[in-house]
Amino acid sequence: MSAPAEQAQITLQSPDGARATLLLHGGQLVSWVPAGGAEQLYLSPTSRYGAGVAVRGGVPVIFPQFAAQGDGPRHGVARTRAWELVQQETGDRDALAVLRLQDDADTLRAWPQAFALELTVRIAGRTLEMELAVENRGEARFAFQAALHSYWAVEDAARVVIEGLQDRRYLDSLRGEEGVQHSHRLELLQGQPIDRIVYGPAAPLRLVGLGESSTRRLLIETEGFDDAVVWNPGANHGLADLPAEDWRRFVCLELAQIEHRPVLDPGEEWVARQTLTCL
Numbered sequence: 639m640s641a642p643a644e645q646a647q648i649t650l651q652s653p654d655g656a657r658a659t660l661l662l663h664g665g666q667l668v669s670w671v672p673a674g675g676a677e678q679l680y681l682s683p684t685s686r687y688g689a690g691v692a693v694r695g696g697v698p699v700i701f702p703q704f705a706a707q708g709d710g711p712r713h714g715v716a717r718t719r720a721w722e723l724v725q726q727e728t729g730d731r732d733a734l735a736v737l738r739l740q741d742d743a744d745t746l747r748a749w750p751q752a753f754a755l756e757l758t759v760r761i762a763g764r765t766l767e768m769e770l771a772v773e774n775r776g777e778a779r780f781a782f783q784a785a786l787h788s789y790w791a792v793e794d795a796a797r798v799v800i801e802g803l804q805d806r807r808y809l810d811s812l813r814g815e816e817g818v819q820h821s822h823r824l825e826l827l828q829g830q831p832i833d834r835i836v837y838g839p840a841a842p843l844r845l846v847g848l849g850e851s852s853t854r855r856l857l858i859e860t861e862g863f864d865d866a867v868v869w870n871p872g873a874n875h876g877l878a879d880l881p882a883e884d885w886r887r888f889v890c891l892e893l894a895q896i897e898h899r900p901v902l903d904p905g906e907e908w909v910a911r912q913t914l915t916c917l
């Protein structure tokens with residue numbers, strides 16, 4: 639599914655054939671096709687678009703608040719605003735774009751801090767790199783949360799296994815209970831919702847989709863993000879911007895900074911990355 643043509647978008651194509659599409663709205667990556675591969679991101683065909691709206695799918699940028707863990711808009715102010723393109727380049731082996739968002743009268747009403755975000759997206763071969771930089775451009779210290787809320791396309795969410803979260807403490811956001819995952823593999827339950835914040839996940843993580851004809855493996859590595867979120871709304875989701883059956887079509891595995899909020903003094907910057915490799 640691609641975003642409507644009237645949405646302002648940037649297309650990246652590396653010489654080896656990898657492709658990606660970013661919307662200026664939300665600075666949101668909505669498509670990544672590695673060289674010789676298939677679409678890796680889920681984008682809801684019934685997503686809404688427009689000012690102030692969150693697009694359902696791709697990789698929304700969550701900042702400065704995760705979910706309802708603060709007084710501001712749910713999942714923050716970055717995913718519902720227009721970003722600007724500040725750089726786009728095609729190299730010998732890669733293609734990249736840098737998008738920027740900074741505070742304005744609207745964001746200051748929602749969160750009274752002067753900030754700048756820069757998102758760098760680079761594709762090459764079967765790899766995608768996303769770097770998020772947060773800068774304090776104001777005169778007061780601030781703390782924040784952030785996440786790259788990635789919707790990975792899968793054949794069947796009920797047949798997905800996530801590896802690499804073993805022995806990690808997690809918060810089950812549906813039950814409000816903490817637990818520890820002991821097993822090496824987290825298997826998603828048939829049609830049941832899952833919503834977990836996993837603290838201090840091991841890197842790398844692996845998302846394994848057991849398809850009818852083949853097994854798909856995505857390797858997820860991070861520098862700078864301490865947490866991960868696993869989310870799927872399950873069969874009875876009731877989400878207006880998601881077709882009833884499409885809970886099967888994706889799993890959100892998001893790298894995030896939730897438990898320990900980075901604190902930035904005026905002029906300071908925080909940077910974190912996620913690198914995906916389609917195995």
Ligand SMILES: O=P(O)(O)OC[C@H]1O[C@@H](O)[C@H](O)[C@@H](O)[C@@H]1O
Pocket residue numbers: 692705712713787811833834867869892
């Ligand atoms: O519907 P939203 O605001 O995009 O949020 C989707 C999901 O995002 C996940 O990151 C949260 O862990 C879930 O609790 C939430 O339901």
